[in-house]
Amino acid sequence: MDQLSAPRFDLLTAPGHLIRRAQQQHQARWIELVGTELTSVQFAVLAKLAAESGSDQNSLAGTLSIDTSTLAEVCVRLASRGLIERKRSPDDARRYRLSLTPAGRSAFEWHTPAVDAVGEALLAPLSARERYTLMALLRRVIEA
Amino acid sequence: MDQLSAPRFDLLTAPGHLIRRAQQQHQARWIELVGTELTSVQFAVLAKLAAESGSDQNSLAGTLSIDTSTLAEVCVRLASRGLIERKRSPDDARRYRLSLTPAGRSAFEWHTPAVDAVGEALLAPLSARERYTLMALLRRVIEA
């Protein structure tokens, strides 16, 4: 008889678990430094529209890697709070042209320093070199 | 005039975004290799109960780093599918004692190889040394 029959599973070696935990850390820092007025996903939408106005939901979902269903909900919430505007494109009646309202732009600009601070705080335990390494490794995992 | 007035935000340097993307990758691999019968969170619960039967929801939530509200829902689903059993503890009528049913144990054992394969697939772009580095860095970020 041996004891190999019962599979074991160690969470500390499971990449999925570590990634989930890291996201929890990130969210905790976000709440602490940015607050609950904007979520990180909502901020990402505002940031993208600040850089490039007039995208439609599909291409925005693509560049932000957010599911189109999910992005639709996010956009509805942002629009209902007056942070973005959704107008049907004159060229293509299926598309929405998304743009920041002035309130949306100022929300984006106002929160940007705190968002940068979230990244700082999250990576605070690491040296500059280690931070770079972590980001580079994550990027390689993602692009597979 | 200068152009510093408009804040920019680069998603590729935002840790939160990279972590979110990594989790998406993980989930995609999970669906591909494990399927939709069990989610990664559900598997984690089964794995923990396989190693240590009789925990209550609170301590389980602690060791798995899952919110107690969330874990309650997960446990209800697992129980309704007959994979775990929830009995009130005789010592303390507030507690549930959680344990695997035979179906739960075999589900755990059956899926374990695929779950290992998910970790493999996710880290496939990295060398063994890089994998170790990534996990170690993530662990340090989490434990802060």
Next chain:
DNA sequence: ACGATACTGTCCGTGTACGGATCATCCGTG
């Protein structure tokens, strides 16, 4: 001009995630 095809956004169902309020139960102290 018209039909097959592709595309945009919505809706539905399920699951994870978390804070806050609530209820029942337990426990330590007076």
Next chain:
DNA sequence: CACGGATGATCCGTACACGGACAGTATCGT
């Protein structure tokens, strides 16, 4: 014993996440 505080679990509201089905619109080939 009684009471106040701690604890286990639930419930509610909100938000992200994703697949599949759907309706409306555009486009391309014939």
